[in-house]
Each structure stands twice: as structure tokens, then as C-alpha cells.
Amino acid sequence: DQQVKQNSPSLSVQEGRISILNCDYTNSMFDYFLWYKKYPAEGPTFLISISSIKDKNEDGRFTVFLNKSAKHLSLHIVPSQPGDSAVYFCAASVIAAGNKLTFGGGTRVLVKP
Amino acid sequence: DTGVSQDPRHKITKRGQNVTFRCDPISEHNRLYWYRQTLGQGPEFLTYFQNEAQLEKSRLLSDRFSAERPKGSFSTLEIQRTEQGDSAMYLCASRLGVNTEAFFGQGTRLTVV
Numbered sequence: 001d002q003q004v005k006q007n008s009p010s011l012s013v014q015e016g017r018i019s020i021l022n023c024d025y026t027n028s029m030f031d032y033f034l035w036y037k038k039y040p041a042e043g044p045t046f047l048i049s050i051s052s053i054k055d056k057n058e059d060g061r062f063t064v065f066l067n068k069s070a071k072h073l074s075l076h077i078v079p080s081q082p083g084d085s086a087v088y089f090c091a092a093s094v095i096a097a098g099n100k101l102t103f104g105g106g107t108r109v110l111v112k113p
Numbered sequence: 114d115t116g117v118s119q120d121p122r123h124k125i126t127k128r129g130q131n132v133t134f135r136c137d138p139i140s141e142h143n144r145l146y147w148y149r150q151t152l153g154q155g156p157e158f159l160t161y162f163q164n165e166a167q168l169e170k171s172r173l174l175s176d177r178f179s180a181e182r183p184k185g186s187f188s189t190l191e192i193q194r195t196e197q198g199d200s201a202m203y204l205c206a207s208r209l210g211v212n213t214e215a216f217f218g219q220g221t222r223l224t225v226v
Contacts (some may be wrong), residue, residue, distance in 0.1 A: 092142075099215075
């Protein structure tokens with residue numbers, strides 16, 4: 001049972017444009033959501049998070065939106081830069097249950113110069 | 114470097130051998146997590162510690178796997194009688210408290226031949 005899904009395995013975007021990554025979840029108990037970025041042969045790097053009590057969180061070029069009724073979150077990167085090319089994972093957790101992360105399968109982003 | 118450190122970065126072993134990985138979390142981080150990532154998938158939770166206590170183990174963690182965190186500092190993950198299906202990236206993460214993001218190490222890539 002895949003509780004967190006990223007339905008787009010890849011995304012190609014032109015430098016300077018917006019990248020939109022989507023993530024769906026099924027477990028309504030999730031109350032903390034995160035996005036991680038991963039380069040090959042490295043561990044995931046934290047990007048941005050959002051609590052279930054919010055619907056938007058912004059940090060520089062990165063904005064995460066949470067739609068609890070749809071069980072959907074998205075990550076917007078604007079403007080996209082070539083250095084953003086990586087695999088992006090969304091993750092969700094239940095804080096009271098140890099806050100262990102359940103990850104989606106990832107979306108590979110390619111930003112073209 | 115004050116990040117999460119994992120050793121070794123790469124391990125090639127013959128089927129049936131035992132292997133042990135080490136994770137040094139960020140200093141003062143009381144929670145430590147182990148995840149496993151196979152090719153094309155997101156990381157999957159294996160187990161986690163709060164200080165020296167192992168609080169949860171995933172059903173993915175068969176009897177051949179054991180993890181320890183003596184004295185609540187570094188942690189080790191041992192796999193006995195390795196199988197080819199154990200080939201994966203093993204990731205360690207730590208966090209301070211519950212309501213914070215988890216920081217990942219660079220992982221240990223295990224190849225069982």
C-alpha cells in the first residue's frame with residue numbers, strides 16, 4: 001500500500017520557468033509534510049516542510065502548498081535553475097507516531113539552460 | 114563537518130557474509146532513523162531510536178537485521194547472512210526532537226554479489 005505517491009516520474013523545464021511537482025497521499029493521519037532533493041550517490045537534502053495546520057509555506061524560490069481535503073501537496077520552484085536538476089521526494093509523517101517519514105517514489109527534474 | 118556521517122560509503126560483499134554499517138548523527142540529535150532505498154524507489158523506513166532506545170522496527174527489518182545505538186550516540190546496522198535482495202542504499206537520518214526536519218547522511222551503498 002503506497003501511502004505517498006508522486007505520479008510524475010520526470011519533469012523537464014526551461015531555466016527561469018516554474019517547476020511544479022505534485023504529490024498525493026492516502027493516510028489522513030499525516031500531519032507533517034516535507035520535500036527533499038537528492039543528487040546521485042548522496043543522501044536526501046531537506047528543502048521545505050509544511051504542517052497540516054497550514055496550507056502554504058514559502059522559502060525563497062521554493063513554495064509548498066497543501067490541500068488537505070484533496071490529500072495533495074505540491075512544490076513550486078520559481079525561477080528554476082540548472083542546479084535544481086535532481087530527484088525530488090515528497091515525504092509525510094505522523095508527528096505523534098515517531099515522525100518517521102513515508103516517501104513517494106520521486107520525480108526527476110531536468111532544468112534546461 | 115557537523116552533518117550526519119555514515120561509514121563506509123560503499124560496501125561490496127559476497128552473499129552469506131555479515132556486514133555492519135555505522136552512522137554518526139548530528140551532535141545532540143536524540144532521534145536517529147535508518148532507511149533503505151532501492152533503485153527507482155523512495156527511501157523506506159527501517160527503524161528508529163530515541164536516545165539509546167529502539168522504539169520501532171519496520172516489518173521490512175527481518176531477523177537478519179539488527180540495529181543498536183549504545184549510549185545514544187552513534188548507531189550500527191548489521192545484516193547477517195546477506196542476500197542479493199539486500200543490495201540497496203542504506204540511509205541514516207537524525208533530528209532533534211520531533212517537530213523538526215530530519216537530516217540525512219550520504220548513505221552506504223551495499224552490493225551483494
